[in-house]
Amino acid sequence: MVKWKTKISDSTDEGTSVRGYSLEELVGKISYAEMVYLLLRGKLPTAEEGKMVDSILVSVAEHSIGTPSIMSARTAASGSGSFVQGLAAGILAIGEHHGGAGEGCAKVLQENLGKTAGDVVSAFSAKKERLPGYGHKVYTTDPRTHKLFKLAKELGIFGSYCNFALELEKELEKSQGKKLCLNVDGAIAAIISEMGFHWRVAKAFFVIPRTAGISAHVIEELTEEKPFAKRLESSEYEYTGERGKNLGK
Ligand SMILES: CC(C)(COP(=O)(O)OP(=O)(O)OC[C@H]1O[C@@H](n2cnc3c(N)ncnc32)[C@H](O)[C@@H]1OP(=O)(O)O)[C@@H](O)C(=O)NCCC(=O)NCCS
Numbered sequence: 001m002v003k004w005k006t007k008i009s010d011s012t013d014e015g016t017s018v019r020g021y022s023l024e025e026l027v028g029k030i031s032y033a034e035m036v037y038l039l040l041r042g043k044l045p046t047a048e049e050g051k052m053v054d055s056i057l058v059s060v061a062e063h064s065i066g067t068p069s070i071m072s073a074r075t076a077a078s079g080s081g082s083f084v085q086g087l088a089a090g091i092l093a094i095g096e097h098h099g100g101a102g103e104g105c106a107k108v109l110q111e112n113l114g115k116t117a118g119d120v121v122s123a124f125s126a127k128k129e130r131l132p133g134y135g136h137k138v139y140t141t142d143p144r145t146h147k148l149f150k151l152a153k154e155l156g157i158f159g160s161y162c163n164f165a166l167e168l169e170k171e172l173e174k175s176q177g178k179k180l181c182l183n184v185d186g187a188i189a190a191i192i193s194e195m196g197f198h199w200r201v202a203k204a205f206f207v208i209p210r211t212a213g214i215s216a217h218v219i220e221e222l223t224e225e226k227p228f229a230k231r232l233e234s235s236e237y238e239y240t241g242e243r244g245k246n247l248g249k
Pocket of ligand 1: 096100101129130133135172176180184
């Protein structure tokens, strides 16, 4: 029999330990942000890192009803009447184009630090691929990036990954002929890279906090809207298929 292995936690008759610390002792002593850091990184953060993670969690907890995750969550809640189904549907809409670009961006930063920003942007252009963590549906400058980088500087966390991310932003503007801002996913990717997180962890820093925002929307849908309230009226979509086909029988 091959045993499952984990270094994260253990639960026995004597209690539960998380990353070697007694869960009971952690309760009331560390913040939720510090707990997230402990779980994902395997060690407790410094005070500065804890504050940084807390700010990241706040920055992406909610954005607007018009995002794919919230639209999906509210639609699923409207149809199913279920909190968990609505929440799961919202999370499933998070990915490379919405909320999940941090993973690709952190990979780019961690694998290319030391190369010139121009070379990295040219390599993406040559493949006709978008650089993850840049551009936004609404913003030309993402205010959340500005705030998180300001805090990262104050907390002594801002360093070569953040600088590299900003150099890439400048090079992308040159190559595309228009500003494609370092968005919040990209900013978080740079900051967590500074704190030593593997790029694979990046999406967790969006999904964990956005779960709170999605939950609020699902609860609002379930308590303030009628069941099946989310549907499209015929004026809201366009049928582009054929009509009047004959079965020929
Ligand atoms: C966020 C995003 C989906 C917005 O897309 P959009 O509304 O089509 O963006 P815009 O209208 O401002 O710009 C479109 C043009 O800029 C280019 N562009 C946009 N983002 C780009 C990026 N990250 N890298 C390279 N080129 C990019 C597109 O190729 C497009 O050119 P085209 O019209 O010739 O195809 C897009 O910027 C993107 O895919 N970014 C990377 C993924 C990401 O970071 N997602 C998280 C968003 S918070």
